[in-house]
Amino acid sequence: MFIGIAAALVAGTMLGLYALPGKYTSDFEEENKWSLFFVLTMFVVPLVATFSLMKGVGSIYSGIDSGILITMIISSFLWGVGVMMWGKAIDHIGLSLGFSLFIGTVILVGSILPLGIAISKGQALPSTPALIAILSGIGIVLFGVLSNGKAGLAREADEAAMKAAEESSGDVSETASPKSYGLGISIAVVGGLLATGFNVAFTYGAEPLGNAVAANGNPSWMTAMAVMLPVFLSGGAVMTFYFLFQLSQKKAWGKFKTPAFGKNFILIFVMAFFHYAASAMYAFAADKLGANGPVVVYAIFNTTCLVVAVVSGLLTGEWTKASPAARRWLYTGLACMVAGVLVLAFGQTLDQAPVAEPVGDTVATHDSFIIQDTAGV
Template identity: 55%
Template structure:
């Protein structure tokens, strides 16, 4: 159990850091950065990783039942839309607030969703898991409030920024983050549906147990990547952004975005591995720990990169309280899982 918790936390750290390199790209529009990111993280990285690491790749996936393909494909397609909306939310309301609201929605819905697939755990486990999720959710809400307070503090310092334009951008960003978070819970469902077959199929081909996590990610990322590719092709044309790829900083930008892609993919694969190590409640417990760790990491990185430098002490205190709640929530969830 401890091993699963540690891997889930590590996966969350990677997810929380994945978007950080975007701050250092130069000469790219939003469409350039994220179209290249999604191309790499949804297709290039998972295809290379799967072909290199999964023995019997063709046999495993050609023999996978159609109903599992359909369930994983549709839920992953929704997840892809959610992740795409997440990138838009970050663009509207920043890294810290974007993570808080998006992940808060995921924790509320996604942590409970696998119960439908895996079944309800024993009452003593369920009690602690639900209590831990509530504490985590309280922490995410406090972080969201901290972000809103920070925005108000910054608006007061910007004489050229009107209240109405602030509210419009903030409302839009929050709405995008919430809807995106709801759709992104498809990842947890796809993982829960596909894992039983893939775990058995991977073992029959002589693979180590950890390879199951790579196998689970393959249909999820390919299916999720389809919608993102279509959207960004349209956006690159609509915004006339193709020419921005011809910048002297392309090589630097490509390496930064490749780091983003590897971190994003590795975080998801490590979550799947952590879920397998956490037993019957792995999807629920792992999902809560994974997403909470990612929020905490994103917020800390936001502090380090001066996102909160102009925030009031009230905003920062709410941020710290939220982080404390999330850490306590992780401990409660982990304790509950240990009772299984």
């Protein structure tokens, strides 16, 4: 149990910190930073990890039904757009808000989606106590998301007022052009909605790929890696076309030719490694904790990720110009999302059987709540 909990804490910390190194790149435009990041995290890291750690990669994918694979690819395109928007949101509103709004939206949709699917298919809903707990958790998380949105708008107003005061006193230094917090908040929320395509891909691919992973002598947690490879490659294809266009339109290709490229590459590689490894570590943690692993790891992972992202944003000075009122909204939003995650996790345990679930179903269950990656994610 200790190994599983420790792995969940590490996974949440890695995802919470993954974007932090990007704050220290130099001589790069946003397009340079994120295009290099997505090449590494969507292609290089997944391919190296999959082929070096997993046995029988060719036979695992050759036996998958083409219809399932096509569904995974299409939903992965949406996820790719969502993760790309997440990066844009972080550049607009910082780590604290970018993470909490994006992941809060994913938690909301990832919690509501299974209920909607059950209703559409005529399946039985959770028991009354479980349903009350789940709906309560959703309501608490929603309030947290709204509180963080309020915090962002209040922070924007504070910074605008401070800038106006500096201009009136003549004490103005040249700074980068301000970015709209309202736009950044919208990008984070819409990105979170699109990122649920990752959940759809897992729902369709986890069982057949889980069976193939086990048949080739791999541990069950590698099912997540098997699903993540086509998801990341498909999502990466969307981002490749987008950033090729952006780099050309903004004439930013030349920015790669900088003495700081080596340092930037290392920082961005750390981002890519943390981003991918967080999802794989999540799956490993859930597998180690047995039948209740998905629910326990879901709570630990999301709570750790949110807290680490907000704290790192505070420590790097994102809120130094914000008023106490704006910070109170931020802290309220964080507290509500952490509490809501714990309530959601508790609600999931109420109807859970004490026996272990099959490999494929287990992975699909715990990853129905994750970004992901995303985790993946």
